[in-house]
Amino acid sequence: MSNASLDAIAAKSDQPFPGAPNNWRRFFSFSTDHKVIGIQYMVTAFVFFLIGGLLAMVMRGELITPEADLVDRTVYNALFTMHGTIMLFMWTFPMLNGLSNYLVPLMIGARDMAFPRLNAAAFWLVPVFGTLLMVSFFIPGGPSQSGWWAYPPVSLQNPTGNLINGQVLWLLAVALSGVSSIMGAVNFVTTIFRMRAPGMGWFRMPAFCWTVLSAQMIQLFGLPSLTAGAVMLLLDLTAGTSFFDPAKGGDPVLYQHFFWFYSHPAVYVIILPIFGTFSEVFPVYARKPLFGYRFVVVSSLIITVLSAMVWVHHMFASGTPSWMRMLFMFSTMLISVPTGVKVFAWVATVWGGKLRLDTPMLFALGGLVCFLFAGITGVMLGAVPFDIHVNNTYFVVGHFHYVIYGATVMGIYAAIYHWFPKMTGHMYYEGLGKLHFVLTFIGVNLNFFPMHPLGLMGMPRRVASYDPEFAYWNVIASLGGFLLGVSTLPFILNIVSSWVLGKRAPANPWNAIGLEWLIPSPPPVENFEEIPIVVSGPYGYGSDESLVANNPAGELISEHS
Amino acid sequence: MQGAIDSTPVVTGHEVAAHEEHQDLRVLGLITFLASEFLMFAGFFAVFLVFRGSHVQWPPEETEVELLLPAVNTLILVSSSWVINLGTKAIKKNDLAGMRKWFGITAAMGAIFLAGQVYEYMNLGYGLKTNLFSNCFYLTTGFHGAHVFIGLLLILGVLWRSRRANHYTDITHTGPEMAEIYWHFVDVVWIVLFSLIYLLTLI
Numbered sequence: 001m002s003n004a005s006l007d008a009i010a011a012k013s014d015q016p017f018p019g020a021p022n023n024w025r026r027f028f029s030f031s032t033d034h035k036v037i038g039i040q041y042m043v044t045a046f047v048f049f050l051i052g053g054l055l056a057m058v059m060r061g062e063l064i065t066p067e068a069d070l071v072d073r074t075v076y077n078a079l080f081t082m083h084g085t086i087m088l089f090m091w092t093f094p095m096l097n098g099l100s101n102y103l104v105p106l107m108i109g110a111r112d113m114a115f116p117r118l119n120a121a122a123f124w125l126v127p128v129f130g131t132l133l134m135v136s137f138f139i140p141g142g143p144s145q146s147g148w149w150a151y152p153p154v155s156l157q158n159p160t161g162n163l164i165n166g167q168v169l170w171l172l173a174v175a176l177s178g179v180s181s182i183m184g185a186v187n188f189v190t191t192i193f194r195m196r197a198p199g200m201g202w203f204r205m206p207a208f209c210w211t212v213l214s215a216q217m218i219q220l221f222g223l224p225s226l227t228a229g230a231v232m233l234l235l236d237l238t239a240g241t242s243f244f245d246p247a248k249g250g251d252p253v254l255y256q257h258f259f260w261f262y263s264h265p266a267v268y269v270i271i272l273p274i275f276g277t278f279s280e281v282f283p284v285y286a287r288k289p290l291f292g293y294r295f296v297v298v299s300s301l302i303i304t305v306l307s308a309m310v311w312v313h314h315m316f317a318s319g320t321p322s323w324m325r326m327l328f329m330f331s332t333m334l335i336s337v338p339t340g341v342k343v344f345a346w347v348a349t350v351w352g353g354k355l356r357l358d359t360p361m362l363f364a365l366g367g368l369v370c371f372l373f374a375g376i377t378g379v380m381l382g383a384v385p386f387d388i389h390v391n392n393t394y395f396v397v398g399h400f401h402y403v404i405y406g407a408t409v410m411g412i413y414a415a416i417y418h419w420f421p422k423m424t425g426h427m428y429y430e431g432l433g434k435l436h437f438v439l440t441f442i443g444v445n446l447n448f449f450p451m452h453p454l455g456l457m458g459m460p461r462r463v464a465s466y467d468p469e470f471a472y473w474n475v476i477a478s479l480g481g482f483l484l485g486v487s488t489l490p491f492i493l494n495i496v497s498s499w500v501l502g503k504r505a506p507a508n509p510w511n512a513i514g515l516e517w518l519i520p521s522p523p524p525v526e527n528f529e530e531i532p533i534v535v536s537g538p539y540g541y542g543s544d545e546s547l548v549a550n551n552p553a554g555e556l557i558s559e560h561s
Numbered sequence: 562m563q564g565a566i567d568s569t570p571v572v573t574g575h576e577v578a579a580h581e582e583h584q585d586l587r588v589l590g591l592i593t594f595l596a597s598e599f600l601m602f603a604g605f606f607a608v609f610l611v612f613r614g615s616h617v618q619w620p621p622e623e624t625e626v627e628l629l630l631p632a633v634n635t636l637i638l639v640s641s642s643w644v645i646n647l648g649t650k651a652i653k654k655n656d657l658a659g660m661r662k663w664f665g666i667t668a669a670m671g672a673i674f675l676a677g678q679v680y681e682y683m684n685l686g687y688g689l690k691t692n693l694f695s696n697c698f699y700l701t702t703g704f705h706g707a708h709v710f711i712g713l714l715l716i717l718g719v720l721w722r723s724r725r726a727n728h729y730t731d732i733t734h735t736g737p738e739m740a741e742i743y744w745h746f747v748d749v750v751w752i753v754l755f756s757l758i759y760l761l762t763l764i
Contacts, residue, residue: 220597228604241696
């Protein structure tokens with residue numbers, strides 16, 4: 001069609017064949033295969049997850065006693081700043097981008113993403129800005145200490161006086177992360193709009209792809225706001241402007257609007273693909289079609305729209321006028337409706353099903369329980385009077401850790417276990433998987449439940465020392481935190497050993513319905529021998545209807561299944 | 562269900578006949594990106610309007626804007642959007658020389674716009690740091706100028722590639738088309754910017 005596709009062929013022909021043995025080197029190359037990029041994303045993100053987790057454990061070590069004795073207070077500030085930044089920008093976003101990258105083209109019956117080279121470039125920015133952020137540990141003055149929000153005027157202070165300081169590196173890293181995410185979003189949206197297989201109408205598309213589309217549209221409208229805010233903050237910090245500097249007439253609350261206009265929708269960018277994962281996993285392990293498929297997928301789009309109208313609920317205590325508080329309290333309550341629709345649909349999917357409690361199902365159920373709990377505390381926090389009461393206490397920290405660890409990380413684990421056989425061609429060890437689940441589920445609740453009573457008692461967040469009356473719950477939380485650290489060990493052992501030694505996986509180990517399960521594990525280059533012709537909707541469990549009219553794997557399927 | 566099938570994108574056997582052949586979706590991708598990029602400018606404009614609303618005198622006394630030069634510049638940039646359109650129309654009729662001519666003129670107009678912008682910066686008598694208005698002024702015009710510069714590079718890139726015979730034809734002209742879309746984008750942003758930062762001072 002044009003010259004670019006010819007260039008793409010040239011780039012492709014140099015690549016080693018993924019099915020070939022001993023070609024692990026492809027994971028260290030500028031590969032344009034969406035499956036290689038997906039795994040690159042996921043492994044890179046997991047490394048940063050471990051780093052962010054170590055920082056969290058040092059913080060929990062500090063908080064196990066009321067006094068600030070393990071680390072200096074300024075170090076503690078840097079720890080929670082970097083913990084939050086790493087976990088969001090370098091763990092959840094890249095991890096979910098990796099999953100989506102791997103799965104979306106397979107699920108919609110495409111051979112790759114719309115822009116394979118853009119895809120690779122977006123991934124390779126991750127190690128670049130990751131390194132940039134890590135470098136800030138080793139410069140004079142250390143990393144940023146202003147929290148992951150980087151609110152001015154705190155973030156405008158530059159005690160070392162150096163041009164290259166922790167805050168500047170933080171801003172550059174966040175801006176680069178935005179560039180990478182925009183590149184990804186353009187790619188996903190174009191791919192899902194234009195590259196679906198013949199016969200795959202909108203309402204035949206798996207719910208996971210719907211949630212990815214909804215999440216990536218949020219990136220498109222939200223990220224420019226964060227980028228604009230970061231640019232102005234960077235200019236304030238380095239070039240002497242005063243957009244957000246109250247000392248020179250600027251408006252610090254304006255920055256909060258810019259920040260939350262992106263960073264609240266960003267939590268939906270994170271949770272929506274997890275909703276998609278739940279919608280994929282529950283039908284497979286309950287052997288029932290997804291309940292209310294159309295309602296589930298349309299509610300993703302409604303969440304996308306509403307997510308742009310709730311950001312001020314992070315600013316109830318920022319001198320926000322009361323009419324604005326009322327408005328945003330209302331919109332915040334409203335967003336729990338489409339979310340509730342989904343939760344009911346999942347419960348109804350599992351209800352009365354023939355449950356098969358394999359590791360992915362356990363993680364999905366555990367994640368759903370945590371999400372429900374987080375949803376209840378979320379509605380509580382959405383109410384202005386309650387929010388003013390617990391603003392900046394551990395109640396808030398507990399709430400969003402149930403969302404981010406309880407629901408999101410457990411959902412990510414569910415996805416990894418569910419699609420691991422497809423991605424690697426090997427089965428994981430079920431026993432280690434179940435051990436991983438038990439440790440994670442206990443760890444999450446031990447670590448994050450105590451934060452709620454602590455918040456109600458009035459313990460502020462982001463402090464290195466506290467009143468001894470808070471010690472009881474803090475000790476429990478710290479033990480839970482260390483348990484979460486330990487819980488990653490069986491996971492790493494499981495993934496590494498089964499990838500190398502595990503039993504060969506068949507094309508469809510779970511008897512699941514979906515285009516990705518019709519082709520060998522791992523899928524060959526370009527995925528489909530023949531582009532599938534879709535003739536029925538997803539989740540046809542218990543029906544005799546065929547999903548496709550042809551055999552997209554060609555001859556290959558008989559060798560592997 | 563029938564309706565759902567009808568909305569399916571057309572991926573006929575022709576487009577995916579060979580394994581390696583992919584659809585060319587670059588134009589759609591560019592438009593998606595520019596829609597998002599426009600929102601970043603919207604953010605800068607919002608800041609400008611917030612500060613305008615919270616100040617009695619805006620722009621403050623020592624930082625007035627010059628109107629004549631930017632008005633001429635506006636005329637140049639807006640008319641260049643028509644010129645570049647003539648260029649892509651030419652290549653769609655397989656008129657390579659025509660395309661090169663119109664793209665060359667567009668590039669020259671873009672360069673004149675940028676030169677005018679630099680001249681304006683040097684003769685305003687105030688800098689980025691002077692006050693909130695000058696912060697906003699240099700931020701928005703500077704970011705826009707950077708986008709014009711990138712657009713200029715895209716046009717020059719198209720001209721450079723068009724040296725090869727048959728690189729752009731009446732069938733393969735995605736490159737010039739994308740340069741044109743991008744150029745319209747900087748044009749539209751400028752129209753909003755000019756209205757807000759220059760014309761609003763007249764009221």
